[in-house]
Amino acid sequence: MHVSRSAPAPVRRSSRLPRGARRAQLLQAAQEVFVAQGYHAAAMDEIADRAGVSKPVLYQHFPGKRELYLALLEEQVTLLTDRVREAMEGTDDNRTRVNGAVGAYFDFINADGAAFRLVFESDLRNDDAVRELADRGHRACVEAIGEVIAADTGLDRERALLLASGMTGLSETSARWWLPRKGSVSRDEAVSLLTALAWRGISGFPRLEGGAEGAPR
Amino acid sequence: MHVSRSAPAPVRRSSRLPRGARRAQLLQAAQEVFVAQGYHAAAMDEIADRAGVSKPVLYQHFPGKRELYLALLEEQVTLLTDRVREAMEGTDDNRTRVNGAVGAYFDFINADGAAFRLVFESDLRNDDAVRELADRGHRACVEAIGEVIAADTGLDRERALLLASGMTGLSETSARWWLPRKGSVSRDEAVSLLTALAWRGISGFPRLEGGAEGAPR
DNA sequence: CGACCGGGTGACCGGTCGGTAACATCCGTC
DNA sequence: GACGGATGTTACCGACCGGTCACCCGGTCG
Numbered sequence: 001m002h003v004s005r006s007a008p009a010p011v012r013r014s015s016r017l018p019r020g021a022r023r024a025q026l027l028q029a030a031q032e033v034f035v036a037q038g039y040h041a042a043a044m045d046e047i048a049d050r051a052g053v054s055k056p057v058l059y060q061h062f063p064g065k066r067e068l069y070l071a072l073l074e075e076q077v078t079l080l081t082d083r084v085r086e087a088m089e090g091t092d093d094n095r096t097r098v099n100g101a102v103g104a105y106f107d108f109i110n111a112d113g114a115a116f117r118l119v120f121e122s123d124l125r126n127d128d129a130v131r132e133l134a135d136r137g138h139r140a141c142v143e144a145i146g147e148v149i150a151a152d153t154g155l156d157r158e159r160a161l162l163l164a165s166g167m168t169g170l171s172e173t174s175a176r177w178w179l180p181r182k183g184s185v186s187r188d189e190a191v192s193l194l195t196a197l198a199w200r201g202i203s204g205f206p207r208l209e210g211g212a213e214g215a216p217r
Numbered sequence: 218m219h220v221s222r223s224a225p226a227p228v229r230r231s232s233r234l235p236r237g238a239r240r241a242q243l244l245q246a247a248q249e250v251f252v253a254q255g256y257h258a259a260a261m262d263e264i265a266d267r268a269g270v271s272k273p274v275l276y277q278h279f280p281g282k283r284e285l286y287l288a289l290l291e292e293q294v295t296l297l298t299d300r301v302r303e304a305m306e307g308t309d310d311n312r313t314r315v316n317g318a319v320g321a322y323f324d325f326i327n328a329d330g331a332a333f334r335l336v337f338e339s340d341l342r343n344d345d346a347v348r349e350l351a352d353r354g355h356r357a358c359v360e361a362i363g364e365v366i367a368a369d370t371g372l373d374r375e376r377a378l379l380l381a382s383g384m385t386g387l388s389e390t391s392a393r394w395w396l397p398r399k400g401s402v403s404r405d406e407a408v409s410l411l412t413a414l415a416w417r418g419i420s421g422f423p424r425l426e427g428g429a430e431g432a433p434r
Numbered sequence: 435c436g437a438c439c440g441g442g443t444g445a446c447c448g449g450t451c452g453g454t455a456a457c458a459t460c461c462g463t464c
Numbered sequence: 465g466a467c468g469g470a471t472g473t474t475a476c477c478g479a480c481c482g483g484t485c486a487c488c489c490g491g492t493c494g
Contacts (some may be wrong), residue, residue, distance in 0.1 A: 016490085038343040044482060054443050056484075065482065068446055123340040128253040142394065157402045159410060162391055166411050169390020170383040177359065177382035183364050184375045193376060194383050201418030233460070233471060270474050273454075276441060282452065 023061045031072050035114050039069055039122040063148050069118075072187060076118050076135035080108045084141045084168075088148055098167075098202065099136055099195040105171035106191050120172065141168050153205040163205075167198055172183055218415065231239050240278045242270050248289050252331050255340040257284055286335075286396045287346055293335050294354035297325045301385075305365055315384075316412040318362060322388035324395055337389065358385050370422040380422070384415055 016210035017025065029051040033042045044065055062068040074140045087100030109116045119137065124130045150157050171194065178190045185193075234242065246268040250259045261282055265272045279285040304317030326333045336354065341347045365383035367374050388411065402410075408419045 019441090021251040022441085040340070041343050043453085045479090055482090056444095057442060059483070072390070096431070121342050123257070123336055123342060125340060126258050158398065162395055162398075162402060162407055163410060163414055165394035166387040166391035166414060168389070169386040173386020173389065174379055174383035178379055181379075185379060190375075190379055193380060196421070197380055197383060197418040199418075200421040201416075204413070204417040236470085239471085260450090268461090273474095276453070277471080346489060 019061075022051075022053070022057070025134070026058060026061055027055070027068075027072065030068050031113065031115060031118070034069060035117050038117075038121075039065075040123055066124075066127070069124065070133065072115075073118050073122065073130065073133055076115050077133055080104070080116075080119065081137050081144070082139040083108060085144045088144045093200045094148065094152060094203065095195075095199050097148060099191065101167065102175075102194045102198060103170045103191050105168070106175045106178070106187055109172070109175040110182070110187060116176075120176065129157060138168065147203070149202065155205065163202065167202070170194065170198055231326065236278075239268075239270070239274070239298045243247055243270070243275060243278055244285075244289065247285050248330065248332060248335070251289060255334075255338075256282075260262060275354050283341075283344070283346070286341065287350065289346065290339065290350055293332050294350055297321070297333075297336065298354050298357040298361070300325060302324075303322075305361045305415075311365065311369060311409050312416050314365060315416045316408065318384065319388045319392075319411045320408050321403055321417060322385070323392045323395070326389070326392040327399070327404060333393075337393065354387065366419065366422070372422065379417065384419065387411065387415055 008216075024049070026213060030042075030047045033047045037046075037132075041183055042065075044055055044058055047068075048058045058068075063073070072153075083104035087104050088097055090100065091097055109120075119134060122134065124131060127135065142161055142164045146157070146161040147168055149155065149164055150160035153160065155163070174194050175192070178185065182190075243264070247259075247264045250264045250267060251260075254263075259282075261272055261275055264285075265275045268275075275285075295353070300321035301318055304321050305314055307317065308314055326337075336351060339347060340349065343349065359378055359381045361381075362384055363378035365376070366372065366379035366381055370377065372380070391407070391411050395402065395404075399407075
């Protein structure tokens with residue numbers, strides 16, 4: 001591309017890079033391609049191209065396509081779970097906790113680059129390692145929330161986790177619904193609405209729920 | 218395979234079948250394989266094998282792998298959306314509606330054959346037709362629920378749909394969480410718990426929510 | 435100045451898998 | 465009891481793509 005033949009242009013493509021920098025650049029390129037195309041449709045050639053480099057370079061930094069993908073996936077999973085955990089640990093007011101958790105999902109999904117797709121729309125779920133990683137992340141979020149629910153209601157762990165999983169689903173799905181419609185409702189208002197929904201729902205559990213049994217544990 | 222050379226076995230494989238029956242059998246086989254392996258890992262050879270038939274037969278009934286997959290996907294999407302619509306239309310008691318919607322998701326996900334994976338865990342989301350189909354289904358569910366929310370609260374359509382999407386996410390995710398743990402909590406109790414959560418959350422909206430605006434539409 | 439080496443490249447291989455062409459077989463019909 | 469068309473089969477093709485081999489630069493150091 002645009003190599004003006006007359007001048008011996010001191011910078012060639014993106015010129016040579018030290019190992020670390022190249023690696024970072026490759027990860028960035030790979031993430032863009034995987035996000036845009038998904039795992040299967042993404043070609044290693046294209047990732048290399050996007051980094052202005054040829055394919056063997058890619059294989060000097062990563063043993064294979066799968067491993068490259070897994071590295072990116074893990075980063076994103078960790079990002080989300082950390083934020084959810086922070087939302088739980090950062091306060092002891094439960095309404096704030098709910099607000100924080102919903103906000104965590106919204107911010108994660110609203111982040112530049114749409115990297116959330118790696119986590120929530122992976123087309124490699126049938127791979128054991130991927131499924132395991134995604135499950136582990138999801139479980140971490142559910143447990144972080146579920147612990148609080150279990151502690152503050154009379155529900156046993158199993159049921160608390162079930163409700164917690166509902167909370168994560170509520171946040172995730174509504175955030176993904178909102179994303180392409182963010183022009184109509186601001187991030188903060190959306191989070192407020194969902195928080196109100198979730199908080200009223202969950203805060204009623206300690207005493208109000210007059211279901212079949214009120215037996216703790 | 219096991220063709221005992223001595224006896225001319227009167228029944229060959231599954232013998233010849235009329236077109237309709239063969240087609241149904243192929244769809245069944247394809248669904249099993251797609252559910253178990255996902256789209257990409259599923260091989261046309263394997264689908265044919267499972268139906269006790271050779272590959273060209275498959276191509277006499279379906280123009281290609283994608284179309285076969287789409288046929289199955291559409292069936293499942295329709296199944297879910299119909300049930301959710303029924304839950305909304307079958308009563309005018311809102312709590313019953315919520316219970317019905319949550320139950321619809323649980324039953325769909327709990328159905329034999331795990332066909333819900335085609336809808337919620339498709340590894341072909343990057344295909345335009347698939348994405349469109351899945352989106353349309355999701356939108357149909359969200360709208361069915363959102364209409365009721367909009368009608369019974371002061372919220373405008375946009376916000377009602379946002380909350381509705383949260384409800385679908387809550388139901389879907391919790392049902393998928395529950396599925397491998399159904400030994401611990403019965404389907405009915407799980408649905409009850411989630412319904413309680415969702416109903417308390419949503420039923421507070423008409424009057425309680427003292428948000429920025431209460432303007433209808 | 436020349437040899438060494440980290441960084442990079444073009445060309446190629448091999449396996450998998452969707453899809454097809456050509457051939458075989460069964461059965462109802464006249 | 466031969467015919468014809470629906471039903472099936474075997475064998476094959478070709479494209480795509482992950483992964484690798486052999487080779488090429490260009491700067492730095494003795």
